[in-house]
Amino acid sequence: MSAAEKxxxxxxxxxxxxxxxxxxxxxxxxxxxxxxxxxxxxxTAIAKHLHVLADAELVSGxxxxxxxxxxxxxEPLTELKQWLAFYEQxxxxxxxxxxxxxxxxxxxxxx
Amino acid sequence: MSAAEKxxxxxxxxxxxxxxxxxxxxxxxxxxxxxxxxxxxxxTAIAKHLHVLADAELVSGxxxxxxxxxxxxxEPLTELKQWLAFYEQxxxxxxxxxxxxxxxxxxxxxx
DNA sequence: TTGACATGAAACCAAATGGTTGTATATAAT
DNA sequence: ATTATATACAACCATTTGGTTTCATGTCAA
Numbered sequence: 380m381s382a383a384e385k386x387x388x389x390x391x392x393x394x395x396x397x398x399x400x401x402x403x404x405x406x407x408x409x410x411x412x413x414x415x416x417x418x419x420x421x422x423t424a425i426a427k428h429l430h431v432l433a434d435a436e437l438v439s440g441x442x443x444x445x446x447x448x449x450x451x452x453x454e455p456l457t458e459l460k461q462w463l464a465f466y467e468q469x470x471x472x473x474x475x476x477x478x479x480x481x482x483x484x485x486x487x488x489x490x
Numbered sequence: 491m492s493a494a495e496k497x498x499x500x501x502x503x504x505x506x507x508x509x510x511x512x513x514x515x516x517x518x519x520x521x522x523x524x525x526x527x528x529x530x531x532x533x534t535a536i537a538k539h540l541h542v543l544a545d546a547e548l549v550s551g552x553x554x555x556x557x558x559x560x561x562x563x564x565e566p567l568t569e570l571k572q573w574l575a576f577y578e579q580x581x582x583x584x585x586x587x588x589x590x591x592x593x594x595x596x597x598x599x600x601x
Numbered sequence: 602t603t604g605a606c607a608t609g610a611a612a613c614c615a616a617a618t619g620g621t622t623g624t625a626t627a628t629a630a631t
Numbered sequence: 632a633t634t635a636t637a638t639a640c641a642a643c644c645a646t647t648t649g650g651t652t653t654c655a656t657g658t659c660a661a
Contacts, residue, residue: 393504394619398573405580412637424620426638445628445637453581456574462509463571469516470564505649523607535650537608556607556658 384434388455391435396420397428404438404451411447495545499566502546507531508539515549515562522558 392398396418403414411429415422429449432438437456440449503509507529514525522540526533540560543549548567551560 389504389506389509393500395500396619398500401577405577410637420619421621422638423622423640427619442638447638451580453577456577456581459570460574460578462503463567463574466512466516466564466567467571469562470567507649521607531649532651533608534610534652538649553608558608 386431386434388435388437388458391432391437392459394428394431396425397432400425400428400432401437401451404449408448408450411449414449497542497545499546499548499569502543502548503570505539505542507536508543511536511539511543512548512562515560519559519561522560525560 392401399417400414403409403417411422411426414429415425418425429438429440433440433449435455437452438449439452440447442448503512510528511525514520514528522533522537525540526536529536540549540551544551544560546566548563549560550563551558553559
């Protein structure tokens with residue numbers, strides 16, 4: 380069961396419906412039908428979204444009887460976290476500069 | 491100059507070219523032409539990507555002479571960070587379990 | 602002022618995306 | 632055995648996306 384790797388994490392989370400699905404699966408495992416009840420679209424559409432998420436390995440599904448139960452697999456989000464970490468230094472710099480300015484102002488104001 | 495808000499951060503970073511553009515702008519401000527030299531596509535295509543990024547407020551451009559200089563605006567990434575933070579608790583749980591196992595092994599190994 | 606340069610904007614296009622409906626198959630319940 | 636349920640899969644469709652080419656405009660340099 381290798382990943383076709385057609386979709387990566389970035390693409391997978393780009394769609395708001397898929398983010399909502401992830402959020403639902405964060406609470407607990409759910410069947411396709413159960414997930415569908417939370418949306419205003421067909422079961423097939425949701426199944427497709429789940430395939431995209433599974434392709435990005437953000438969820439995994441196992442067949443239980445006639446149901447397919449999907450569960451969250453958050454590991455691939457580490458890639459996103461690492462990507463973000465690189466940019467954090469930039470907005471942290473801004474905050475640092477701001478903090479410096481504020482503190483300087485406080486000193487000149489109060490003394 | 492309000493945001494048309496057609497694109498959000500999630501969509502903006504979904505495209506690998508746009509992520510590369512962001513990475514380039516992290517180093518320094520650059521003109522459209524300069525950015526284009528790093529890619530194998532037309533200047534117009536890059537300009538479109540920059541519009542998407544600008545729409546998501548991840549970059550801003552100012553005209554200087556006949557050039558348009560774009561710079562990184564990392565602030566909207568905080569939204570992404572917050573989104574991620576929610577899911578971190580899940581994979582942290584897994585890591586915590588792993589850490590526990592490792593430490594337990596170390597103790598039994600070294601003492 | 603004339604030409605080269607940098608961009609803007611419009612028209613166009615193929616492929617991908619996000620949805621639908623319809624049909625088939627496997628499992629559960631009566 | 633029959634019916635209802637849960638899903639799979641294929642075909643189809645409209646819109647969006649990511650790219651192109653072409654033409655117009657503004658600015659810099661000679």
